[in-house]
Amino acid sequence: MNPEQLLYAKSHEWVHVEEAGVKQVATVGISAFAVEALTDLVFIELPRTGRPVTPQESFCEIESVKAVSDIYAPVAGEVVQVNDKLADHLELFSDDPYGEGWICKIEITDPAGLKALMDYEAYQKMCAEEAQ
Amino acid sequence: MSTLARTPLHDWHSANNGRMVDFAGWSMPVQYGSIVAEHHATRRAAGLFDISHMGRIDIHGEGAQDLLECLLTRRVSDMRPGQIRYSLMCNAEGGVLDDVLAYRASEEGAPGGGSPLFQGPMHLVVNAGNRAKLIDWITDRQVEFAARIEDLTTQTAMIAVQGPKAIGIVQAMADRPIDGLKNYTGMAAKVDGVDCYASRTGYTGEDGVELICASPEAPALWEKLHAAVVAAGGSAVGLAARDTLRLEAAMPLFGHELSEEITPSQAGLGFAVNLKGREFIGSEAIAQSGEEAHPTRVGLVLDGKRSPRQGYPVMAGDAQVGVVTSGGYSPTLDRPIAMAYVGPTMHAVGTGLEVDLRGQRLHATVVELPFYRRPSSSK
Numbered sequence: 001m002n003p004e005q006l007l008y009a010k011s012h013e014w015v016h017v018e019e020a021g022v023k024q025v026a027t028v029g030i031s032a033f034a035v036e037a038l039t040d041l042v043f044i045e046l047p048r049t050g051r052p053v054t055p056q057e058s059f060c061e062i063e064s065v066k067a068v069s070d071i072y073a074p075v076a077g078e079v080v081q082v083n084d085k086l087a088d089h090l091e092l093f094s095d096d097p098y099g100e101g102w103i104c105k106i107e108i109t110d111p112a113g114l115k116a117l118m119d120y121e122a123y124q125k126m127c128a129e130e131a132q
Numbered sequence: 133m134s135t136l137a138r139t140p141l142h143d144w145h146s147a148n149n150g151r152m153v154d155f156a157g158w159s160m161p162v163q164y165g166s167i168v169a170e171h172h173a174t175r176r177a178a179g180l181f182d183i184s185h186m187g188r189i190d191i192h193g194e195g196a197q198d199l200l201e202c203l204l205t206r207r208v209s210d211m212r213p214g215q216i217r218y219s220l221m222c223n224a225e226g227g228v229l230d231d232v233l234a235y236r237a238s239e240e241g242a243p244g245g246g247s248p249l250f251q252g253p254m255h256l257v258v259n260a261g262n263r264a265k266l267i268d269w270i271t272d273r274q275v276e277f278a279a280r281i282e283d284l285t286t287q288t289a290m291i292a293v294q295g296p297k298a299i300g301i302v303q304a305m306a307d308r309p310i311d312g313l314k315n316y317t318g319m320a321a322k323v324d325g326v327d328c329y330a331s332r333t334g335y336t337g338e339d340g341v342e343l344i345c346a347s348p349e350a351p352a353l354w355e356k357l358h359a360a361v362v363a364a365g366g367s368a369v370g371l372a373a374r375d376t377l378r379l380e381a382a383m384p385l386f387g388h389e390l391s392e393e394i395t396p397s398q399a400g401l402g403f404a405v406n407l408k409g410r411e412f413i414g415s416e417a418i419a420q421s422g423e424e425a426h427p428t429r430v431g432l433v434l435d436g437k438r439s440p441r442q443g444y445p446v447m448a449g450d451a452q453v454g455v456v457t458s459g460g461y462s463p464t465l466d467r468p469i470a471m472a473y474v475g476p477t478m479h480a481v482g483t484g485l486e487v488d489l490r491g492q493r494l495h496a497t498v499v500e501l502p503f504y505r506r507p508s509s510s511k
Contacts, residue, residue, distance in 0.1 A: 040167045042461045043437040061490070063438055065167045065461050066372050068490070 001098040003032070007114065008123035009074040011056070012037075014098065015117060017108070024108040026075050030062075032097045033127045040065040041090040047104055051079045055113050060103060071103065075113050081105040139184035140289045140350040148368065155371055156261035158185040163370040170373035171463040174336055178295035178366030180358055181374060183335075187263030188284045188344060189270070192252030195277035200234055200254055202277065202412055203270065205396060205405040208254065213245070214238035216316045216331055220396050220404050221266065222414030226421055227392035228399065229269060230262040231384065233333060238319045247320035247329045249288060249344055252280075257290075259386045289350030293357060294340030294377075296506075297364045299332075302341045305356065306330070310341065324356045335374065337381025337504050379458050382431060382471060382502035388442060388457040389429055389471055395421050398473070400429040400501070427454060427473040431503055432487065432496040433465075440470040440487045440496075446478075447486040447493065453478045456487060462503060469503050470496070 007015040012034035016027040035041075043063035053059045053073035060071035082104045086092055092101040108114070118126065136159040145152060150161030161182065163170065173179055191199060200208045206219040215236050221229045235255040237245015244250045258266050263285060270281050293302050303311045307322040310330045318331030326349045334340040345353055358368060369377075375385075384390050389399055395418060396405045407419055434440060439460045446454035459470030470487065478485065483498040 039163065042439070045438075063461075065376065065463070066162075068439070068441065 001027075003098050004120045006098065006120065007074075007117035008120070009072065009117055010126070011070075011072045011074075013071060013074045015074045015114070017114065020107075024111055025080065026077065026106045026108055027102050028074060028104055028106060029097060029102045030071060030093070031123070031127075035093045035097050035101075038062065038064045038066075038069060038093075041093060044086055044090060044103075046082050046084070046087060047079045049079050049082055053077060053079060053106060055116070073106065074117060075106055075108050076110040077106040077108045079104050080107045137185070137286075139182055140347040141182045141184065141291075141354050144351060144354060145182065150368075150370065153371070156185060156259075158260060160185055161368075161370040163372045164368050167370070167372040167376065168463045170367055170369040171376050173365070173367040174295045174338060174369055174373065174377055175464060176296070177364050178293055178297045178301055178340075178361045179336065179338075179369035179373070179377075180354070180361045180366065181292040181294065181369050182289075182354070183292050183342070184285075184289040184347075184350070185260040186285075186290055187256070187258040187260060187266065188288055188290065189256040189258065189267065190250045190252045190282045190284050191254040191256065191279055192282065193274075193277075193279035195279040196252050196254040199270070199274060199277035199279040200256075201410075202273065204232070204234060204412060205414070205418070206234075207406050207410060208234055208236070211236040213240045214313075214317045214319055216318055216333055218316070218404055220390075220401060221269070222396070222412075222418065223392060224413055224417065226395045226414040226417030228386070228390045228394055228396060229392060230258050230266055230386055231390055231401075231404070232259075232266075233257040235318060235329075235331070238329075245320075248327050249284070249320075249329055249346065251282070262386060287347055288344050289347050289354075290342060290344050291350070291354060291357065292334055292336075292340060292342045293361065294334045294336040294338045295366060296339065297366065298338065298340040301357070301360045301364055301366075302330070302343070305360065313341075324353055326353045328353075335381075335383055336377035337383070337502060338377075338506055375458075376460055376463060379460055379469065379471065380462050380464055380502065380504035384429070384471075385458060394473075395426070397421070398426050398428065427475055428479040429457070429501075430454075430472055430474050430479045431499045431501040432456075432459075432470045432472055432485065433499050433503075434468040434470065434487060435495045437461075437468065438489050438492070438494060439468040440472075440489060440494075444470075444490075445488045446472050446474055446496070447488055448478060453485065464504050471501070474498075
């Protein structure tokens with residue numbers, strides 16, 4: 001996926017929205033900036049399919065050598081698919097954060113929530129400020 | 133705008149990919165690249181650490197020894213020239229103010245004990261976060277002992293080289309046989325032509341050397357040491373891997389295993405208290421607390437991949453029986469480990485417990501400390 005065409009949450013999740021019939025489905029991952037900041041990942045607790053999520057709710061935990069970090073749901077909906085490969089292949093996060101390193105797909109129940117997300121340019125600006 | 137203190141090596145860290153964080157008011161590198169790689173580099177070859185943030189205090193005057201005798205839980209009057217002793221400093225209630233290294237000058241009677249870096253016969257190295265508190269604490273008592281303390285922290289730098297190849301690396305640059313130093317001893321030596329105080333001490337569970345030198349000379353010395361460490365298969369190491377190394381070696385850390393609310397024996401540091409025939413600040417309280425059953429520091433090894441962190445509850449059935457003080461992934465053992473305080477009936481090796489990781493219970497077994505002990509052949 002092209003990072004320039006994705007949406008981003010303040011907490012560093014990326015979102016790619018696809019139309020699936022009448023529904024919208026969001027693929028969710030974490031940005032290369034976030035992966036770089038976490039470093040030395042040792043474990044991920046993936047969400048279960050069927051789980052309802054609300055924006056900014058911690059629905060997934062990722063553990064690095066340093067600390068445990070929450071991953072927050074960027075949109076409201078229900079988890080419909082999970083990338084089970086990640087559990088044993090955490091290197092996918094650093095090798096391909098916007099492709100093979102996707103975490104899950106969420107069927108969106110409230111498309112209005114997408115408006116709260118940033119585009120690539122705004123997100124890059126935020127990261128540059130955070131890196132200061 | 134940053135108001136953080138900077139070590140003389142700050143520019144090097146920034147220029148070499150060091151991720152800088154606030155640590156006890158200092159801007160320090162937490163890592164340069166992979167924490168696990170830095171950890172393994174230290175265990176397998178050598179790690180280079182900037183530890184200039186630690187407090188270095190010179191103690192001069194006739195009463196220097198008596199001052200420390202009153203402040204420290206271990207005797208200093210029987211220390212030989214060049215000897216270094218791990219000790220605790222306690223308050224009147226027996227709570228731990230800090231754990232410190234007390235140094236006796238290497239050449240008795242010589243100015244600065246044979247080192248141009250010091251004037252007095254005794255020195256202390258203390259934790260960065262406790263430096264201001266300890267300086268106030270000692271200053272309040274220095275007059276009655278005809279002693280005077282001088283804080284050398286910003287005038288000097290401190291660099292640790294740790295790992296199986298550390299001694300060889302530093303020896304190759306030294307003008308004196310520092311490889312003959314016994315553990316917990318030190319001497320004045322020139323390293324790459326720089327006046328240093330070299331000590332066979334460290335905080336990683338490895339053999340190694342810690343060097344104190346004047347601040348202006350530190351960057352050039354660091355560059356030379358770094359080149360030698362890299363050539364030997366090692367690397368510079370940040371605070372994160374320093375923490376995983378010290379956790380595996382089960383060394384207590386103030387703010388985790390040690391605090392003013394914990395007595396030395398609770399921390400399993402009875403060896404660092406010498407009550408016999410002595411009086412020091414806290415000795416009465418420590419002597420009286422000796423008989424009570426109290427929580428004890430233990431090591432835990434966990435099943436699974438999730439790491440326990442400071443503050444996580446330790447459970448036996450439905451009852452909380454303890455709390456994690458330090459925890460994380462052990463790169464050497466490749467599994468999660470923790471130090472914890474648990475109740476007096478829960479500390480036997482082999483005891484099965486659980487740790488509550490944010491709502492998820494994981495099985496944990498009490499194991500003997502330290503988690504890692506270096507092979508004696510590498511000494």
